[in-house]
Each structure stands twice: as C-alpha cells, then as structure tokens.
Amino acid sequence: MLSDVTIGQYLPGDSPIHKLDPRAKIVISLLLMISIFLCRNYISLGICIALAFGICFASKIKPKVILKGIKPIIVIVIFTTVINLFYGTGEPLVKFGFLKITEQGIHNAIFMGLRIIVLVVFGLMLTYTTTPTSLTDAIESLLKPLTYLKVDVQSLAMTMTIALRFIPTLVEEVDKIMSAQKSRGADLESGSVLNRIKAIVPIMIPLFVSSFRRANELEYAMECRCYRGGNGRTKMKVMHMNASDNLALVLTILYFVGIILLRIFTARVI
Numbered sequence: 001m002l003s004d005v006t007i008g009q010y011l012p013g014d015s016p017i018h019k020l021d022p023r024a025k026i027v028i029s030l031l032l033m034i035s036i037f038l039c040r041n042y043i044s045l046g047i048c049i050a051l052a053f054g055i056c057f058a059s060k061i062k063p064k065v066i067l068k069g070i071k072p073i074i075v076i077v078i079f080t081t082v083i084n085l086f087y088g089t090g091e092p093l094v095k096f097g098f099l100k101i102t103e104q105g106i107h108n109a110i111f112m113g114l115r116i117i118v119l120v121v122f123g124l125m126l127t128y129t130t131t132p133t134s135l136t137d138a139i140e141s142l143l144k145p146l147t148y149l150k151v152d153v154q155s156l157a158m159t160m161t162i163a164l165r166f167i168p169t170l171v172e173e174v175d176k177i178m179s180a181q182k183s184r185g186a187d188l189e190s191g192s193v194l195n196r197i198k199a200i201v202p203i204m205i206p207l208f209v210s211s212f213r214r215a216n217e218l219e220y221a222m223e224c225r226c227y228r229g230g231n232g233r234t235k236m237k238v239m240h241m242n243a244s245d246n247l248a249l250v251l252t253i254l255y256f257v258g259i260i261l262l263r264i265f266t267a268r269v270i
Contacts (some may be wrong), residue, residue, distance in 0.1 A: 010127065010128065010132065011129070013060055013061065015058060015059045015060040015129070016058050016244070017055065017058050017059040017060075017129045020129075020244065020245055020248055021138075021239055021240070021241050021245040022130050022137065022138030022239065023239060024241065024245040024246075024248055025126055025130055025138070026126065026139065026142060027249065028248060028249065028252045029123070029125070031252050031255075032048075032122045032252065033119055033122055033123075034256070035048060035255070035256050035259045036048055036118055036122075037115065038259050038260060038263050040266075040268040040269060040270055041262070041267060043266060044263065045114060047259070047262075048118055048259070049114065051255065052122065055121075055125055056125065059125055059128065059129055061125075065128075066124060069124045070120055070121065070124075073117075073120055078113075080112050080113065080116060081109045081110075081113040084105065084109040084111075084112045084113075085101055085105050085108070085109040086099050086101060086105055087108055088101075088102040088103070088104030088105030088106070088107070089102065090102040093106075104270070107269050107270050108270055111269070111270050132161050132162075133237075134237075134239075135161050136157050136158055136161040137157075137235060137237075137239060139160060140157040140158075143156065143157060162218070166214075170207070170211065173207060173210050173211075174203065177203050177207060177210075178203060186202065187199065
C-alpha cells in the first residue's frame with residue numbers, strides 16, 4: 001500500500017507537458033486547482049474533469065501510474081464524501097435518527113469527492129513532469145518579488161522542493177520499518193484501535209531517527225558542494241519562456257475566465 005505513494009516523484013518523458021517551462025506549469029496548476037473550487041454546477045465540473053483527462057493524455061503517462069498515485073487518497077475521498085452526504089439542506093430523502101440525507105447533500109458529496117480526485121491529479125501532473133531542480137528554480141523565480149521584502153526566496157524554494165522530494169523517500173522508509181517490525185512478530189493490522197495506535201510507536205521512533213539522519217547527510221552533502229544560498233548563484237540550465245508556454249498560459253487563463261462566467265451566469269447546484 002505504502003509503495004503505491006508516488007507523490008513527489010518525477011517520471012521522465014518527452015510529452016508536451018514535460019517540455020513546458022516549469023514556471024508556466026506552476027502557474028497553470030494553481031489556476032486549475034483554484035478553478036476546481038469555482039465549479040458550482042455539473043457543466044463546469046464536467047469541463048474541469050475533461051481537462052484533467054486531456055492533460056493526463058497529453059502527458060503520455062500510463063493511466064495505471066496515475067491510478068496508483070490516486071489510490072492512497074481513496075480513504076480520504078470516501079470519508080469526505082460520506083461526511084458531506086449528511087451536510088445539506090432541504091427535504092430529507094433518507095433519515096437515520098438525527099442524520100438525514102437530502103438531495104443537496106448528495107450533490108455536495110459528489111462534488112467534494114470529484115474535487116479532491118481532480119485536485120490530486122493536477123498536483124500529480126506537476127510533480128510527474130517536472131524535475132525537483134526545475135521546480136526549485138521555478139518557485140524561486142516566481143517568488144523573486146518577495147526579495148524586496150527581505151524574504152530569503154531561494155531558501156524557501158529549496159525547502160519546499162526538498163520537502164516534496166522526500167515524500168516518496170519517507171514512504172519507502174516506513175515500508176521498510178513496517179516489514180522489519182512484522183518480521184520480528186509485531187502485529188500492526190489487527191486488534192482494537194488502541195492497540196493499532198500503540199503499534200505505530202515502534203514505527204514512528206525509527207522513522208524520526210532516520211529522517212534526522214537523512215537531513216544531516218543532505219546538509220553535509222550540500223556543504224561539501226559549497227552550497228551557500230542563492231546570492232550570486234548561477235544556473236546550469238537557464239529557463240526561457242517560448243511560444244508553447246505562452247499559448248498554454250493564455251488557454252489556461254481563457255479556461256479560468258470561462259469557469260468564472262459559468263459560475264456567474266448558470267444555475268448553481270451547490
């Protein structure tokens with residue numbers, strides 16, 4: 001199960017999405033994620049889902065890999081959907097004591113479940129098609145105006161990228177620790193909830209120790225390479241926006257404006 005977590009991994013490829021400028025991809029991803037929460041009816045939500053399918057197809061990433069990335073959040077999706085099912089006004093269709101399911105609640109549940117899935121898909125597309133180094137440089141470039149406010153943008157961008165990059169590493173470490181505990185006879189999957197919580201302690205302590213050790217190793221490695229922050233630092237690969245990047249940004253902005261107009265001028269469901 002833990003080996004299915006692919007958030008933060010980069011998958012090499014030669015698709016149009018891979019070739020886009022990292023700065024353009026970050027801006028596009030943010031606009032797409034915001035647009036998900038502007039959808040208030042099935043027309044706009046359908047357009048958003050169709051766009052997600054289109055981006056997945058253009059990225060040339062196998063559907064099995066994308067489904068593998070979505071799989072770890074299925075529990076969260078189900079839980080959120082069930083909670084929203086009972087959160088709605090109107091005439092109750094079904095009643096369970098003080099709980100009631102209304103038509104509005106069903107719409108809320110459908111929208112929330114699909115929103116989370118599409119949101120994760122857009123996030124996966126960004127990390128799958130962008131190298132950690134490019135992501136760091138792009139974040140640093142986009143946050144450059146904050147340097148006038150004395151914000152250490154380079155360190156902030158580096159911290160965000162390292163944190164994202166370490167997700168699959170930590171997941172792999174948890175998997176190894178769990179396998180080691182099971183080989184010693186530890187029961188991590190049965191018993192009461194309290195027993196399961198207690199069983200997590202032997203996993204968390206080695207994980208914290210391992211995380212601190214990896215952080216120290218990374219620090220020493222960066223110091224050995226004379227890393228001293230971003231002041232005066234040159235880059236091997238200089239980012240350039242080309243026609244395809246500008247076209248992608250323009251199309252995304254037009255899509256974003258269209259979603260806003262649909263929100264204003266069409267009937268809302270939620």
